[in-house]
Amino acid sequence: MMSAAQKYDVFQAIADPSRRKMLKLLANQELPVTMISHHFPMSRTAVSKHLNILLESNLVSVEKVGREKRYKLQPDALLELKHWLSFYEQFWDNKLSMLKHLVENEETDELKVIDSKRTNE
Incomplete structure (x- = not known):
C-alpha cells in the first residue's frame, strides 16, 4: 500500500528490469550513482531517474557522504x-x-x- 509520501508503489518500481538489477546491486552494499551506472548501458542521468523511482517507492534510501549520494536498499519495503x-x-x-x-x-x-x-x- 502506498503512503502519502510515495509517488510509486513497490510493484511499479520493480516492473522495470533495470531497477530490479539495481536492487540486486544494492543488496550487497550501499553505492553511489557513479558506481551503479557502471553496470548499465545507459547514461548516469537515466540511472539517477531509475534510482529516484526506487527512492520514491521507499525501496532505497539515500545518504549524502561528502560530495556523493550513496544509495542503500530498504528491504522492509519488499515485505509488501x-x-x-x-x-x-x-x-x-x-x-x-x-x-x-x-x-x-x-x-x-x-x-x-x-x-x-x-x-x-
Missing part, C-alpha cells in the same frame, strides 16, 4: 511484495500437490501394466 505473493503461494502449492499425485498415480498404473504383461508372457 512478500505478503502479496504469499497469498498466491497457496495456489501453487495446491497445483504442485495435484501434479505430484497425478505423476505418482501414473507411475503406479504403468507398473501395473508392466506387471500384467510379464504375467501374461
Whole structure:
C-alpha cells in the first residue's frame, strides 16, 4: 500500500528490469550513482531517474557522504511484495500437490501394466 509520501508503489518500481538489477546491486552494499551506472548501458542521468523511482517507492534510501549520494536498499519495503505473493503461494502449492499425485498415480498404473504383461508372457 502506498503512503502519502510515495509517488510509486513497490510493484511499479520493480516492473522495470533495470531497477530490479539495481536492487540486486544494492543488496550487497550501499553505492553511489557513479558506481551503479557502471553496470548499465545507459547514461548516469537515466540511472539517477531509475534510482529516484526506487527512492520514491521507499525501496532505497539515500545518504549524502561528502560530495556523493550513496544509495542503500530498504528491504522492509519488499515485505509488501512478500505478503502479496504469499497469498498466491497457496495456489501453487495446491497445483504442485495435484501434479505430484497425478505423476505418482501414473507411475503406479504403468507398473501395473508392466506387471500384467510379464504375467501374461
